[in-house]
Amino acid sequence: SQTIHQWPATLVQPVGSPLSLECTVEGTSNPNLYWYRQAAGRGLQLLFYSVGIGQISSEVPQNLSASRPQDRQFILSSKKLLLSDSGFYLCAWNTGTGKDTQYFGPGTRLTVL
Amino acid sequence: GQQVMQIPQYQHVQEGEDFTTYCNSSTTLSNIQWYKQRPGGHPVFLIQLVKSGEVKKQKRLTFQFGEAKKNSSLHITATQTTDVGTYFCAGVKAGTALIFGKGTTLSVSS
Numbered sequence: 001s002q003t004i005h006q007w008p009a010t011l012v013q014p015v016g017s018p019l020s021l022e023c024t025v026e027g028t029s030n031p032n033l034y035w036y037r038q039a040a041g042r043g044l045q046l047l048f049y050s051v052g053i054g055q056i057s058s059e060v061p062q063n064l065s066a067s068r069p070q071d072r073q074f075i076l077s078s079k080k081l082l083l084s085d086s087g088f089y090l091c092a093w094n095t096g097t098g099k100d101t102q103y104f105g106p107g108t109r110l111t112v113l
Numbered sequence: 114g115q116q117v118m119q120i121p122q123y124q125h126v127q128e129g130e131d132f133t134t135y136c137n138s139s140t141t142l143s144n145i146q147w148y149k150q151r152p153g154g155h156p157v158f159l160i161q162l163v164k165s166g167e168v169k170k171q172k173r174l175t176f177q178f179g180e181a182k183k184n185s186s187l188h189i190t191a192t193q194t195t196d197v198g199t200y201f202c203a204g205v206k207a208g209t210a211l212i213f214g215k216g217t218t219l220s221v222s223s
Binding site: 036041042043044046090101102103104105106107 | 119146148154155156157158161201203211212213214215216218
């Protein structure tokens, strides 16, 4: 069966520090991968998605970046965090044309102080 | 661009009352999906509707897809405290990714 992992589960970082969040998927190959951010009490904001290794589409220009170094690994990064980067970061995957059900990871709760 | 609007944003009900959330798209959707996110958790897939006018039921939950495939609704009959959470609809975006609505957060008091 397929599983999706995210770490860390929670993170507290000072403003201006770098960020690296990791997401890995097991049990499937060539998944579509997604990064979402959810501010407290708000909806899901799609940040990046990837249909293959090295292929990244950005939905919202900001100080975040994403990379996909391996088929089932998706990384969200920042060189300098802002207060507004606080939120709940969710990784998700699906297969096929991208219209299929998305399966979400447990998320990383990031607080920038 | 293509948008998926969801209303209401928040809804509070007494246990046993019914609840409905509505989802509207600016363009025709090929399918629509519904997800539930419990407080502190991550979104979990509930159901997918594909056909025009389709109605699907999961116990006390009834999902409908409009005839024009531009709107959808989720109705919960006789809510329970276990129904609390945020319900998201998601429509297919031209290209790859789903477009999620902003969600309806349901709270239930006993």
